[in-house]
Amino acid sequence: MQKYFVSDEDFKLNQITGEDCHHIKNVMRCKPGDEIIVSNETEEVIATITSIETNIVRYEAKMAIQNNSELPFFIDLYQGYPKGDKLEDIIKHSTELGVSSIYAVIMKRSLFKLDSKKKESKLERFQKIAKEASEQSHRRRLARVKDIIELKKIDFSNYDKLIICYEEDAKDGEASNFKQIIKSLKPNDRVAVLVGPEGGIDDSEITYLKSKGFISCGLGPRILRTETASMYVLSSISYEWELK
């Protein structure tokens, strides 16, 4: 069943507005009588569509659902800005795997120049991808793409654990930091996970991150691409804590 996240106001009024109407009408080809799931991130209901107009879909809430699909921690991904449209795949997959927030980080080896005029439209597009992936994977909460930001402008002071995925460590056989950190997590811990761009993390950045309390971690003996590292991290956290 397709899920839609709506604002608190729309949730109270039993209606869906904006682009989701197009999705309901033209992509899912729903008709009155069809069932969907609607959520405002706090409550979630199975609903029957009662009318479909161009910019407004109305529904009747049938049954509240208990949705426990969130990781027991808040995992924020700080992704070194990669080439091409890799970031879109990273947003998609990390959202499915339970990430809380995503920051695209401009690092020394990112081949991306921030055009401040385009920043807002880029963020809007990224947030749309995160919303669709949150709906498709039946998350309780929306994953959020919070910012495109330079490394040194990030405030990391509110995290309980700080992890750098560092391929040089993987090459050197470092194989215990990551698992030890993951096993030590407590419910609602806030975790920052930093992944470098394709060219890796510059030595000066590693020094800077360590001075902020980051622990560098190898993720197994193979060299992972930048777009695979976050999936390894989030899958492992789910495996460790969500499976029995």
Place this chain on the structure above:
Amino acid sequence: MQKYFVSDEDFKLNQITGEDCHHIKNVMRCKPGDEIIVSNETEEVIATITSIETNIVRYEAKMAIQNNSELPFFIDLYQGYPKGDKLEDIIKHSTELGVSSIYAVIMKRSLFKLDSKKKESKLERFQKIAKEASEQSHRRRLARVKDIIELKKIDFSNYDKLIICYEEDAKDGEASNFKQIIKSLKPNDRVAVLVGPEGGIDDSEITYLKSKGFISCGLGPRILRTETASMYVLSSISYEWELK
């Protein structure tokens, strides 16, 4: 350092032939004196390039390397044939994450029709992607794309463990089969992992697979896309067995 897999014969003759010569010359822009890693999957050496011609690169082996980058098991991925070029990404990422062999499986809900004339060229292209990803991730062995095959034609009799990634189980909260199987693995066990295409696995296929000894497994409480399931599986196996 860039790695190249070569045939036993080329390895014996300290030479690289075929398309890799183009890669060395035009992509990596190597010159005589540059170092590369060369492997025939059994032995692996750091080598210095001595000459570069159009179809042959010669090198001098400098130092043998011990490469322990393989998972301690043989994990074969049976991937329901997905839409578009998703299969190429799945080959790339599962190779990085340590898969042994990949089979593209034609299932009831695959939107792919096998054109037997194109099969060989498709497999060739897929194998090239697996070779490049094996080199880039510094695998000891090459991952292999073995076949494009209909589900009922596959012989699953030689596996120690048989896993279906089944989203209906995830929805129903099944959360223990996967971890129990992974924790029970013994060195060199052969594991088949089957992931359905986008539309999922048909009930009749589930019944068939269970009759062959497959155990259906939920992979956490969120619904994963077909291209994410194999990454979850392989990352978790690495986390469980390669990290301490």
